Amino acid sequence: MKIVHFSEIVKAVKTMCIEANYYLPEDIYDALKQSERLEESPIGKDILKDICINADIAKEDHIPICQDTGTAVFFVKLGQEVYIEGGLLEEAINEGVRQGYEEGHLRKSIVENPLYRKNTGDNTPAIIHYEIIAGENLEILIAPKGGGSENMSKVYMLTPSQGIEGVKKAVLEAVSFAGPNACLPVVVGIGIGGNFEKCALLAKKALTRDIESSNEDMRMAQLEKELLKEINNLGIGPQGLGGTTTALAVHIETYPCHIASMPLAINMGCHVNRHKQVRL
């Protein structure tokens, strides 16, 4: 058994909140650089260049890449052999968010009741997804999520007869609908299967994968490739102003599902597709 103290978690989460919002992951940065070289539209090329300069400025000045420093979304893997001392895990994560968003000068974007909209003032509560795993590690991944791209995400309750073509049609429709609003170029996170809530979670998780990665199932990897090509053929381009770079990547995650169902979720990840992971 391993003991992890409450204060260690608070400290790690605080640092993650700040670093995730200041420093764009290298894989995303490299993908943006490459798309800048390949983009056919002159306006699109300039936009991609500025997006890279923006990430450089944020890194150098230690300031948020985007003013929307997001909902603090966490994926937590808790080893069964871990004992957390000094308080509740959820409270430790929220305290880390509170401290990180304050000390890092990050924007507080969470309102209490969605209909009455009073800001909570400290960006809590976080949205936390837990997974119990074997062993004695506590792994915490933060993926701050901006509102612009999140608003353009969709769930489709497809039925089995719609098949691969149905999935493709829905994804292209969702990307077209998201269009200029989602801060293009995007990473498209897709969840297929599970049920209503599971597919949405898969789509969100898909956004945290390394940008160069492919699904382990060759058939899904092929579908990722085809969708990326078809999305970029739409011509929507950087910021929606026309061009050949609409998406940087398409990531699909799947899960078994009911004989009657084929749920599909599409989570748009803007070009500031931030995430950061630590292991305690």
Add this chain to the structure above:
Amino acid sequence: MDKIINVPINKEEARSLVAGEKLLLNGVIYTARDAAHKRMIEDYKEGKPLPVEMSNLAIYYAGPAPAKPGQVIGSCGPTTSGRMDLYAPQLMEWGQTMMIGKGLRNKAVIDAMKEYGAVYVTAIGGAGALLSKCVTEMSCIAYEDLGAEAIYKLTVKDFPVIVTIDSQGNNLYDTGKKEYSK
């Protein structure tokens, strides 16, 4: 070559800008998001004075991140303009000539732009760090209780935007996509 524009602009100047032109804005703009727009319209209905002079107004749809010590403003990219579609025609009727944001606008907004002489320009969504470097002064002028959603007066220098929908209704979102779709 980017066109240098002093803001605010009047209706004639707004009508002279063409979709696809790249501009560098210099002068004064005001931030306002959904909450501030909603309150301005409510204030007006209740007979209260409006917090800013509407004539020739340039509004930036943005809610900046807090400034660090020594910074004028925190990261300050545009938010999604569509959320202001409900309110924008009223503001143009009052005299607003420029909207700065990102993303699509509805027909009512575009019709109002044609009718009153206003232009819609976009800044790069997600480029908040870069855009913060183009703000030289910032002060809160109304609705301070709204925090990031309050109305801030910004003095900008060479603030980069692209004319996306002009007062003739030419829309770069449509023409750009058409040009590159395969």
